[in-house]
Amino acid sequence: MKKILTGLQPTGVITLGNYLGAIKQMVKYQNDFDSYIFIADLHSITVFQDPKTLRENIKSLVAIYLACGIDPDKNTIFIQSENEYHTNISWLLECTAYFGEMSRMTQFKDKSSKNANFSVGLFTYPVLMASDILAYDADLVPVGIDQKQHVEIARDIAIRFNKKYGDTFKVPDVMINDKGTKIMDLVTPTKKMSKSSENPKGVIRLLDEPEVIRKKIMSATTDSESCIKYDMENKPGISNLINIYSSITGLDKEEVIEKFKDSNYGNFKKEVADVVVDELSKIQNRYNEIINSYEIDKILDEGIKKTRDVAKAKYELMKDRMGLGR
Ligand code: TYM
Numbered sequence: 001m002k003k004i005l006t007g008l009q010p011t012g013v014i015t016l017g018n019y020l021g022a023i024k025q026m027v028k029y030q031n032d033f034d035s036y037i038f039i040a041d042l043h044s045i046t047v048f049q050d051p052k053t054l055r056e057n058i059k060s061l062v063a064i065y066l067a068c069g070i071d072p073d074k075n076t077i078f079i080q081s082e083n084e085y086h087t088n089i090s091w092l093l094e095c096t097a098y099f100g101e102m103s104r105m106t107q108f109k110d111k112s113s114k115n116a117n118f119s120v121g122l123f124t125y126p127v128l129m130a131s132d133i134l135a136y137d138a139d140l141v142p143v144g145i146d147q148k149q150h151v152e153i154a155r156d157i158a159i160r161f162n163k164k165y166g167d168t169f170k171v172p173d174v175m176i177n178d179k180g181t182k183i184m185d186l187v188t189p190t191k192k193m194s195k196s197s198e199n200p201k202g203v204i205r206l207l208d209e210p211e212v213i214r215k216k217i218m219s220a221t222t223d224s225e226s227c228i229k230y231d232m233e234n235k236p237g238i239s240n241l242i243n244i245y246s247s248i249t250g251l252d253k254e255e256v257i258e259k260f261k262d263s264n265y266g267n268f269k270k271e272v273a274d275v276v277v278d279e280l281s282k283i284q285n286r287y288n289e290i291i292n293s294y295e296i297d298k299i300l301d302e303g304i305k306k307t308r309d310v311a312k313a314k315y316e317l318m319k320d321r322m323g324l325g326r
Helices: 016-029 051-068 085-094 099-103 106-114 120-134 145-165 210-218 236-249 253-259 265-290 295-322
Strands: 003-008 034-039 075-079 140-142 173-175
Touching (some): 003 016, 003 120, 016 034, 034 051, 034 295, 051 075, 051 265, 051 295, 106 120, 106 145, 120 145, 145 173
Parallel strands (some): 003 034, 034 075
């Protein structure tokens, strides 16, 4: 059975973008693949996180996975930092990755330009991500399009390592949701919907109250026309809402456009709000039941037990291939 693997950073506000870009894909494919989903807490500390809040967010994200429909019987669920072999592997890979290729990562360029005192971890972050993926010989990595470049660099690193030291890693492929690859900010629809956005009105959080979600969608930025058409360049706001509607309902963009061809923007927004609120309310109800359940620890214990052995074996193989130790 082929393997899929993905991770999300536990940085508090899990967004509709995270859900539609990554989690929903995992739910969709969990019956067909050997599935791994983890909490990328090591990635989150590339920028400062308050320790107490981080620990709460880690647990909350596991509950979110389960509430979204990630089935613990079909997925291996674990916390990245509990498996020390990810960072061990990462060092070995760092020594095969090039400064030049890391410097070209769009996300690094973007984030480092916003803060002069960025951490070295922000720079080496894609190598740790490659370790997460390569440790398990994942075939496919479901992510939003903003992470595509990082999966591609993981491929490059795997190919290079295999060439230098002999076949060690499976070369992974990226898996992008074909419906609404990138969910954009509701206020500034030319920008991706992001946890770190300055304006909370543009970002739908998975745990936002239904009324808050409704308000955000109803006041989403649109254009001065009144036709529901998909045109990311000239009508980014409406196109984003089409993407959201399509991703949630599973309808193609064309079907969405046909369905709303006679609607005005107000009616269309209301319908988008309805499907989002409906989907997220169900998730929130389940979340509230799960968050204080002991099952979470049991699931994580099982996850780490299984993944530590696998990642350790990969680390030992790498060391052997590289001539490290005795
Ligand atoms: P993170 O936590 O930034 O995002 C988690 C997932 O959500 C997707 N995503 C989006 N998709 C569509 N529209 C958006 N607006 C949007 N915003 C975020 C991201 O593409 C991602 O799939 N480095 C990763 C976590 C990670 C990982 C890995 C992923 C660590 N190791 C190994 C896959 C495999 C990250 O920071 O994602």
